[in-house]
Amino acid sequence: MSTVAETRIKLTPEHDARPGASVRSRLQDLLPKIVLAPSFAATIVFVYGFILWTIYLSFTNSKTFPSYAVTGARAYQRLWRWTFESDPPSSWYTSITNMGIFGFLYILICLALGLFLAILLDQKIRGEGMLRPIYLYPMALSFIVTGVAWKWFLDPGLGLEQTLHQWGWTSFHFDWIKNKDFVIYTVVIAGVWQASGFVMAMFLAGLRGIDGEIMKAAQIDGASTFQLYRRIVIPLLRPVFLSAFIVLAHLAIKSYDLVVALTSGGPGGSAWLPSNFMYEFTFKRNEMAVGSASAVIMLMTITAIIVPYLYSELREKSR
Amino acid sequence: MSAVASPASQAASGARARTINRIVIYGLLGLFAIFYLMPLFVMLVTSFKTMDEIQNGNMLSLPHEPTFAPWIKAWSEVCSGLTCVGMKGYFWNSIKMVVPAVLISTLLGALNGYVLTKWRFRGHTLVFAMMLFACFIPFQSVLLPMATILGSLGRFGVTLQNATGFNFGLGNSTVNLVFVHVVYGLGFTTLFFRNYYEAFPTELVKAAQVDGASFFQIFRRIMLPNSLPIIVVTVIYQFTNIWNDFLFASAYAGSGDVMPMTVALNNVVNTSTGVVEYNVNMAAAMIAALPTLIVYVVAGRYFVRGLMAGAVKG
Numbered sequence: 001m002s003t004v005a006e007t008r009i010k011l012t013p014e015h016d017a018r019p020g021a022s023v024r025s026r027l028q029d030l031l032p033k034i035v036l037a038p039s040f041a042a043t044i045v046f047v048y049g050f051i052l053w054t055i056y057l058s059f060t061n062s063k064t065f066p067s068y069a070v071t072g073a074r075a076y077q078r079l080w081r082w083t084f085e086s087d088p089p090s091s092w093y094t095s096i097t098n099m100g101i102f103g104f105l106y107i108l109i110c111l112a113l114g115l116f117l118a119i120l121l122d123q124k125i126r127g128e129g130m131l132r133p134i135y136l137y138p139m140a141l142s143f144i145v146t147g148v149a150w151k152w153f154l155d156p157g158l159g160l161e162q163t164l165h166q167w168g169w170t171s172f173h174f175d176w177i178k179n180k181d182f183v184i185y186t187v188v189i190a191g192v193w194q195a196s197g198f199v200m201a202m203f204l205a206g207l208r209g210i211d212g213e214i215m216k217a218a219q220i221d222g223a224s225t226f227q228l229y230r231r232i233v234i235p236l237l238r239p240v241f242l243s244a245f246i247v248l249a250h251l252a253i254k255s256y257d258l259v260v261a262l263t264s265g266g267p268g269g270s271a272w273l274p275s276n277f278m279y280e281f282t283f284k285r286n287e288m289a290v291g292s293a294s295a296v297i298m299l300m301t302i303t304a305i306i307v308p309y310l311y312s313e314l315r316e317k318s319r
Numbered sequence: 320m321s322a323v324a325s326p327a328s329q330a331a332s333g334a335r336a337r338t339i340n341r342i343v344i345y346g347l348l349g350l351f352a353i354f355y356l357m358p359l360f361v362m363l364v365t366s367f368k369t370m371d372e373i374q375n376g377n378m379l380s381l382p383h384e385p386t387f388a389p390w391i392k393a394w395s396e397v398c399s400g401l402t403c404v405g406m407k408g409y410f411w412n413s414i415k416m417v418v419p420a421v422l423i424s425t426l427l428g429a430l431n432g433y434v435l436t437k438w439r440f441r442g443h444t445l446v447f448a449m450m451l452f453a454c455f456i457p458f459q460s461v462l463l464p465m466a467t468i469l470g471s472l473g474r475f476g477v478t479l480q481n482a483t484g485f486n487f488g489l490g491n492s493t494v495n496l497v498f499v500h501v502v503y504g505l506g507f508t509t510l511f512f513r514n515y516y517e518a519f520p521t522e523l524v525k526a527a528q529v530d531g532a533s534f535f536q537i538f539r540r541i542m543l544p545n546s547l548p549i550i551v552v553t554v555i556y557q558f559t560n561i562w563n564d565f566l567f568a569s570a571y572a573g574s575g576d577v578m579p580m581t582v583a584l585n586n587v588v589n590t591s592t593g594v595v596e597y598n599v600n601m602a603a604a605m606i607a608a609l610p611t612l613i614v615y616v617v618a619g620r621y622f623v624r625g626l627m628a629g630a631v632k633g
Contacts, residue, residue: 038427039430039505042505043450043506046503047502066463123344125345133619135352136623137612140559141563142562145584145607145608148604149358149359149601152362153357153358160378163377193358198623257581260565275566279459299459302456310452
């Protein structure tokens with residue numbers, strides 16, 4: 001692509017004749033790189049440099065303040081030990097089991113609900129223009145607002161339980177948000193509420209992109225609606241599944257605010273995710289090395305998901 | 320309907336099945352609409368109720384005597400920790416942080432996208448990939464080094480202040496947060512503009528070059544005037560993201576009068592001195608939610624497009 005700049009110089013030779021012009025045209029050639037350089041440098045330093053710095057810290061015995069004497073993989077050893085410390089559960093054990101439960105249910109329900117709603121909305125619905133924004137608006141809210149709203153809604157003394165009692169269903173009992181074994185499921189509920197509409201929008205865009213001729217042909221062949229979706233439409237939506245999965249997976253691993261706002265960490269830290277673990281250990285418990293090690297593990301998990309995806313996406317494009 | 324199998328009744332039962340089908344579909348869609356609207360509805364009605372009505376009434380009922388008092392209290396009196404000055408100061412903190420951060424990151428994203436598509440060099444894919452990956456990292460993995468750097472810059476700012484009487488913004492929380500959001504938003508803004516400019520006809524750029532237009536002239540005269548849709552997407556995406564951020568805000572401006580809106584809201588809700596005033600809390604939450612909700616209502620279509628671009632394929 002550098003030919004572009006060369007053509008320009010060849011086409012305007014009079015510029016080269018003047019003294020200093022070659023410097024100027026050289027500068028013109030360099031200009032794009034100069035413009036890009038600050039952003040790229042910032043990325044190198046503040047993303048990759050800082051990641052290396054965090055990795056480095058995880059191999060020290062930093063407590064309240066960073067210490068730069070390498071002391072080996074002690075932080076990782078502790079995390080490893082805590083990984084199997086289930087009775088009573090260590091905070092790390094709770095965090096990663098919660099991550100498993102939350103990640104699995106959040107992604108699965110968002111995908112299922114998103115697809116379901118998209119298929120329903122794709123049945124030539126009157127009022128689609130009104131329904132779509134209703135499903136989608138939660139994505140515009142901050143997790144803190146979502147957390148505050150759901151905290152109120154799920155509070156046994158104020159919200160849903162109280163309301164149903166007033167309506168006469170006095171045996172109704174729903175105190176998950178105060179129950180250390182179930183509090184993580186309330187995070188799933190609020191998380192799904194927030195993101196499923198967006199997944200719906202992705203699937204809807206995918207459905208609208210499917211060639212109508214294929215559908216018609218299948219209908220003429222006598223396929224039922226159910227078969228049509230199972231055999232033809234859903235397989236065609238595979239790229240959307242992948243994109244939605246990537247977005248949801250990285251949202252799930254990054255989730256932090258929602259746990260804080262909805263549960264304040266839950267009874268005894270029972271709603272923690274690794275992100276909360278990292279924050280608490282780094283800034284509140286003065287275990288900086290352990291906090292850094294947990295951040296590194298989070299990063300590796302995301303990397304394992306994202307890098308193959310980005311690689312295939314970018315390679316596909318440049319082809 | 321009797322069980323006579325005449326073609327007419329078959330058609331009728333087919334129509335009936337279709338009607339039932341439609342009812343089920345609309346019913347389900349309606350139920351889900353209620354599910355999505357419920358928390359917002361509860362938040363909104365609660366924010367207009369008196370405490371008395373909240374304790375004795377039904378969560379879902381409309382306020383009997385709607386009152387603006389909770390909103391007024393949330394805006395100018397509510398306590399966050401021990402300071403009781405309302406949300407207004409924190410609201411402006413967020414505005415002061417969001418506006419420059421959005422403008423700078425959008426402009427840089429546009430320039431980067433322009434270079435990465437129209438002025439390609441060897442290794443441009445690698446540069447882009449490296450910037451793109453930065454979108455996905457958990458910010459926990461950069462949180463601590465950034466805190467250290469911002470801390471030293473702050474101390475340097477104090478030295479400068481003593482030496483020159485001016486600290487050049489070093490150590491200022493708002494400046495810090497703008498910087499952090501610009502740096503970690505660059506990946507997204509670059510992605511948006513790159514994907515958009517990728518489809519922009521390169522011939523136009525080449526023709527302008529032949530006519531002797533410079534790098535910046537082409538950007539200003541040709542690229543920018545044609546970028547309105549993607550500018551809208553980027554601005555909305557960045558605005559929502561930065562406004563809603565909690566992690567950076569709580570790590571770098573987590574206390575005092577420099578807190579942005581999200582941190583202040585979390586503090587207000589968790590302030591447990593005296594009676595918890597749910598109506599005021601809900602009003603505060605609504606105030607925090609309104610800017611992004613308004614943006615979403617006004618330009619929701621673009622918001623979706625921005626989110627979808629997060630999945631790389633636009």
